[in-house]
Amino acid sequence: MHTAIQELEKAQLRSDVPDFRPGDTLNVHVRVTEGNRSRIQVFKGVVIRRQGPGSRETFTIRKISYGVGVERTFPVHTPVIEKIEVAARGRVRRAKLYYLRNLRGKAARIRERREPIAR
Numbered sequence: 001m002h003t004a005i006q007e008l009e010k011a012q013l014r015s016d017v018p019d020f021r022p023g024d025t026l027n028v029h030v031r032v033t034e035g036n037r038s039r040i041q042v043f044k045g046v047v048i049r050r051q052g053p054g055s056r057e058t059f060t061i062r063k064i065s066y067g068v069g070v071e072r073t074f075p076v077h078t079p080v081i082e083k084i085e086v087a088a089r090g091r092v093r094r095a096k097l098y099y100l101r102n103l104r105g106k107a108a109r110i111r112e113r114r115e116p117i118a119r
Helices: 003-012 098-102
Strands: 025-034 037-051 058-065 068-075 081-088
Touching: 003 037, 037 098
Parallel strands: none
Antiparallel strands: 025 037, 025 081, 037 058, 058 068
């Protein structure tokens, strides 16, 4: 890619994005504008996909709301996202967790990833 384009994209990147991977449970605080009012809405779910380079990077979160699966795709560096919090770390062996769409109940659980304590 051209160097000038890379420099422009680098200025658009957010610095407050935490390190997260597919399988992690996130709380995404999204700014929702309804008419002339604006409020923060929290979308909590499991990351099933993260893809793309640089400013075009996106991630998809899946949650079950009233028995219906809801997936939402966010650009990582969008100003609509107020903040991203990692609620839990998940241990999975795939980069894309599309198989969760076909699982129900306890079968759709993801094991917790335990990280060593730095001493």
